[in-house]
Amino acid sequence: MVLKKRNIEGYKENYGHVIVIGGSRGFTGAPVITANSAVRSGAGLVTLYVEDGIExxxxxxxxxxxxxxxxxxxxLKKLLKAATVIAFGPGMGMEKTLNILKYTLVNSTxxxxxxxxxxxxxxxxxxxxxxxKIVLTPHLGEFSRLTGLDIEEIKKDRLNIAKEFAHTHNVVLLLKGHRTLITDGKDVYINTNRNPAMANGGMGDSLTGIIASLIAQGYELLEATYMGAYIHGYIGDELSK
Incomplete structure (x- = not known):
């Protein structure tokens, strides 16, 4: 893993614009964590979009x-066109999410x-x-819903099931858990740094922000995803001491 050196003459426009779309009543913390993680891991600009009642x-x-x-x-339409990367979903709830996702996909590239x-x-x-151009970051429960497979069935062959899913849908997949898997359907990376102190709410939201930030800064999707997983786990390991 090689982090790029930042240009001494660089300015915020050189490091991308992350759009975070998320949040709902009772779940305002998740998109805030994602946005703050994107800022702190080096994105040039970050804009957080939420529903009216929680802004x-x-x-x-x-x-x-x-x-x-x-x-x-x-x-929103203007910024979706100009965005470098969009982080979608943290704390959003289910009620209007599908329609907002469709809108986002139609109005961004x-x-x-x-x-x-x-x-x-x-x-x-x-x-x-x-x-x-898509990174999916499910935990086992979410991946079970995506695939229609039982969690126990996935656990028995996580690597091959994850790899086949990523290949079939042409996405980068990060399957969370002990020994997080990252794959684009061809290459597979296994992240080994992680600890039980990280087993609490908000960790996934932070990871989403870090990955989005790295993509905004110019890393390829697969590279940004496995680097983000490593950085996230490394920080967790250090803080847990």
Missing amino acids: STVCSNILEAMSCTLSNDIR CSMVIDADGINVLHKNMKLLRGE
């Missing part, structure tokens, strides 16, 4: 990221990292994905 709550918990509401259609309920609504809707 004030979200704004009180972000400093360097910008915010806007999903109802601001003109600004950049890479996407899809997590949480963004993954859950893809069950029976995998044809929505355009391939080659």
Whole structure:
């Protein structure tokens, strides 16, 4: 893993614009964690889009990221076109997520990292994905819903099932868990740094922000995903001491 040296004359436009779309009533923390993780791992700009009723709550918990509401259609369409990468789904709930995901896919052409309920609504809707520019980051429960396979069945052959899924749907897949798997259907990486102290809410949201940030900074999707998993786990290991 080789992190690129940042240009001493670089400025924020050199390091990409991450759009985070997520959040819902009762789940305002998840998109905030994603946005803050994207900022702190080096993205040049970060904008967080949430539903109208929670923007004030979200704004009180972000400093360097910008915010806007999903109802601001003109600004949303403009930024979706200009975004380097979109992180979609943290804390979003299920009610309107599928429609918002469809809207996002129609109005953007950049890479996407899809997590949480963004993954859950893809069950029976995998044809929505355009391939080659999509990272999916499910845990076992979400992956079970995506594949229709029981969790125990997946556990017996995680590597091959993950690899086949990524190949079939032309996505980069990060399957969370002990020994997280990252694959594009051809190459497979296994992340070994992780510890039980990381078993709490918000860890996946943080990982989504780190991966999106690395993509925004110019890393290829597979590279950004396995590097993000390693950095996330390494920080967790260090802090747990």
